[in-house]
Amino acid sequence: MAGLKIWSVFLIILYHFCQRCIPCGISTHIEIAHRALEFFIKNEGSVNYRQLLLNHQDAFQAGSIYPDAFYSPVCKAGIFHDVSEDTHWSPFLKASIQYIRRNYPQPWEEATEKLVAFLFGIASHMVADVSWHSLGIDQGFLKAMGEIDFHGSYSEAHSAGDFGGDVVSHFELEFSYLASNWYVPVKDLAAIYKEFYGKEIITESTITDCTFLLYLELHGERLAVAKLFPRYASKSPFLVEKFHEYFLGGVDDMAFWTNNIFEMTSHMLENGTSGCYLPENPLFINCTKEHRDNHINKQSKHERHKNTTSLLTESLEKNINYTERGVHFNMQSWATNSLRLMNRAFTTNIWRALAATHQKSSKHISKPVASYFLTSPYARLGWAMISADLNQDGYEDLVVGAPGYSTMGHVQIGRVYVVYCNQSGLPREDMDLDGKADQVLQGHQPSGRFGSALAVLDFNEDGVPDLAIGAPSVGSQFLTYKGAVYVYFGSEGRGLASQPNVTITCQDSYCNLGWSLLAADVDGDGNADLVVGSPYAPGGGQQRGFVVAFYSYFNRSDQEFLSVQDANWMVQGEENYAWFGFSLDRCQLENTTLLLIGSPTWKSCARCNPFSSDARQSVGKVYGYNPPSTERWFAVTGDKEMSRMGLSLASGVMSVAGNTRRVLVVGAPTADSLYRISFMSSVLHQAGLALVYDLTDSTKPSLLSTLSGDRRFSRFGGDIYLSDLDNDGLDEMIVTSPLRTNSISSILFGGAAGRVYIYNGKQASSGNVTGHCRSWISPCPEDWAQYVLISPEELSRFGSSVISVKSESKKEVVVAAERSSAKARLGGRLFVYSL
Template sequence: MSAGIVWALNKDSLGPWELYVPVKDLLGIYEKLYGREVITENVIVDCSHIQFLEMYGEMLAVSKLYPSYSTKSPFLVEQFQEYFLGGLDDMAFWSTNIYHLTSFMLENGTSDCNLPENPLFIACGGQQNHTQGSKMQKNDFHRNLTTSLTENIDRNINYTERGVFFSVNSWTPDSMSFIYKALERNVRTMFIGGSQLSQKHISSPLASYFLSFPYARLGWAMTSADLNQDGYGDLVVGAPGYSRPGHIHIGRVYLIYGNDLGLPPVDLDLDKEAHRILEGFQPSGRFGSALAVLDFNMDGVPDLAVGAPSVGSEQLTYKGAVYVYFGSKQGRMSSSPNITISCQDIYCNLGWTLLAADVNGDSEPDLVIGSPFAPGGGKQKGIVAAFYSGPSLSDKEKLNVEAANWTVRGEEDFAWFGYSLHGVTVDNRTLLLVGSPTWKNASRLGRLLHIRDEKKSLGRVYGYFPPNGQSWFTIAGDKAMGKLGTSLSSGHVLMNGTLTQVLLVGAPTRDDVSKMAFLTMTLHQGGATRMYALTSDLQPPLLSTFSGDRRFSRFGGVLHLSDLDDDGVDEIMVAAPLRIADVTSGLIGGEDGRVYVYNGKETTLGDMTGKCKSWVTPCPEEKVKCSIKSYTLLGKDP
């Protein structure tokens, strides 16, 4: 029932589990919209009650069902929120869009509107949606669902003059939570010796930069550079989910300037206190999803590139765009984009990832764009394209990715080639690394014969020495659904006393085996990270591995190497954004996330997290220099 958008659920004012549905108002809306009676009061009440029970069931049990669904379909749970076509964010935009269209039709009639069978394709005011697939296939699955369910449940419904209240008893979740907490305490005491936190934990930040608006996704993308040319590093933060009334998910980018003391060491509401704010201007464009800083027009001043991969969502094309803002000699960034880079393919999602790296060998960074969902000659094969920096770009206002200076494409349908990008200098040449986390090992013969024994989402990493478009080497995952190549980073660590240039590759959904005393269990999607030596050899040798210690923790979802203590050796930082302290694997929920920081001087060959002092393996926390812990998700989506 699409009219559910006008429901009001307020746990604070209505009680613990109550919902009010304005039945009379909904009947009036339907009658005014269609000019006749198309639905009865009983149907609204029955359908609303079923949806209320489903919502209550989700609040109560989804965290318990997560392991089952995640194991069977990682894509379904990983992309549930942000998938560009049909994810929760996309549906939120379309719910709002349809609401505005409905209001328009109520006020002005339907004579100026196209009303196809699927309401997603409604267009008014001369607009037309030409996207294929405007017909929705009918089925009878839910035809008798209302009658069968409402006849077999004990309904708690209170009728008012204009609507109904639904409610359920609140003792059930409280009782279950008590049982789970008691179980978790016993298991922790038995195998870990209590719940005391390690002294290496850091849980209090020096400062927090925040927004007052919910769901903005502040921190989805970040980079740093001296944008105002005062000699100090500045911070650039993307918030692709930023919305304001009437403008859903337009996105914002915030600039925070540093000084001789570094970044401001105080809490900041960036909407009020950021030094500069750039805002997207396309409905649901998700401006700020990716960021890169480079001197694109080679005038000696840094420029800022911003990805908006869902531009075109209003027309259901999702072509995406990349906007380049030129810097100035006065240290100010342009307030509007100087260059717009677009894509002609539907579902191109241009601007999902951005990177500044020297592609043509002139020692100047060029703009590299990854579009993992682009067709690429098939279905979501993905493309990576590069535009060379140069003075001639000062006169350009529009560029097309089809005319890029350098382009490579994925090998397989749904390989998501370009999901991650990383550039590093090896032997005075730029090594461009491209992640393809959903690559599978299907052979050409297997594809022709439709053989189903391939391993899906193994993941693969491609290494290029551009402008050569042929990969120099590839690294493939070893376990189905592991998604090797989701994250990439590089740096220098000490290996057996020798300073070694290394590559970190994350496989955050890789399964592993955990041992707890005499018990053995599978850590579904606990995650792993591999460390390779970077040389000019054809195949980088594997040096070390790291593994997570919780199911579904996504260990290795984000990777970074940086010299934090200025000793000439990089620290290894590995994020596990869904890691929980609960050793019963999520019975009581509450992801707190974890970032592990390993000393680059203490790396060893082999399994870094397998040799443990406790009864539990793997033990990623035993060898850390420190770990950063919070009661919100760390290392990924804010």
């Protein structure tokens, strides 16, 4: 009976919160605090704050959610809504710090340590909410999500994003680190509120009851919300793709700002608040120099309903244990264990069943010859990859970026690894690149994300290859995100310089310079120049984007610093939030270079407001330029709403329907596809497309063929790469599908393992290729593939990027799984295949 009562309460809580979309991402807030703690290190006085937080996870995790405790109408009919609102801002943090310093001198006893840990959790919640909700700043996560996926409506994005973030979190992430019990310092909180308001506003029992509802909701989310992924993914591709990495308010950015507020909080606990600048917005707290205050109008976003708190808490009162200064919330052990086991067993059994029933094909390659990894969490190894002969031994080498790489006290500074290839190819072993890479370059800017983009060219024309590295979030600690590109000169016999020789900067806030890089001959002198894409840059508006080129010169060796204003060539996007420059490629024609630029979130709007409901969102557009002219050579536009055509680009030479052609292949990874079984059909949302265009007449590309993904949300076309793998003079086409599942329905149970399809360059067909299948089920991307690479790990984003590396007699294919957690949580892995 007790078990039935607990599960009934779970369902009631989940119903109230999920249906009304009231919560502000409770699982997301815990995840942000958890990531921030990973690399936080602070010893102030005699207190090791990192160890204190690790020792009191029950209080730390509870605090990271606590500020939302009184928003819900389930909590006393929402009458304490304003208490929650006030708990989100700097004055409450200041009052809490002053309370602790006045009442609990060091050394602290355990209850005070728990109070401090709880306060750190509150501080994490504060700064995360600001960038997520765009409070006092521009272009935060929900603002951008509304502009791109909801016709400019912030309110619709807010409705979908707050709870949708938790859905994505539970679908993609493992939450085994969650504390089974919570501690809430209710007596201290009641005292702080009494001092803060000058009178008693809220009682200990109300704090206990309403916080306990959040505790129940968290466990309810663990049970069910991942199954809602299709619903929220359908609403917003932006939410799925940018949840972690969006530059202002993505989870990684919020973790960086949480790390910063941890630094400030520990400093104030030791030294007091008088020497610090504490505006209302916690994002601008600073203990070293003054910043201007950003005034924020508080707005209530929550409707009110009748009180059901007592009904729920009375039935579970025995799971609350009281101490002298606080309360412990305990979920009965059978409940937490069953939650964990149910999800694991269900997912594992489904995964095994699907694997057992899935027919293996001779095309399938499931075992790589080598894998490369890092043991640093959240490094995102493989976010960017490139191959080039850096050491000039005649064999291409592998260069790979890990923009999320962090060290203690230095968050997301990023690293780049160089692995040399020899006559036999890349090293055939499973190796940690931190110990075995031939060269390692490291960024130095806080959350600069060094390694986000790569290009190899001879920038100073001395005959030795140089390496350009993008760090698009440089300036994040100042909320400018201007970005930078660093060029490392190569020296014959000595490899790359250990420090950048040239630094290229941008003066515009949110420029994100260095998001994409390309080596291409722009000035027509036969030498590759440096092309830089900045899709989030203002470009004359907001996130229109621009692309600039810096010509290679012999005197670049004398130019230590350059800016966008020094660029030799520049083009800009057409409309706000079009992300012009998101992807780049080049096509070498007879006597000229065709520069290809993707603008995947471009909107189609004939004689209407781009943000009206009549506009077709994110159809995407690809531009062709014939530099040094800045006049557009051609443009190809998508025709499917939310398809993001142009997210990936590649060009080369293939034989299509028996005719050798120079082609442009464009990925539209969130395009819908039509699933057919005999005479029945249904829509596969965000299955993805790859579109092959004929560039014979380079001024008017014509569509030759299309290939479609065969699973919902599989992101077929997530990355595209063309390379001659069999030395026949024709390029094989490699198309990745990083969220592809084994079963048409297994997206409900996790198991998004990812696949990579390799299509032979001399056997390409025209028309709707994957609509012509051997069986009565279509589309069938596998039927037409020569090889299919199968992910060794689910939920790793296998195929997030792909590259080929040429040795003496063969080419190897390297596939990145930038969210692999096999060696470190979201550390990333590379897999090497010899075909």
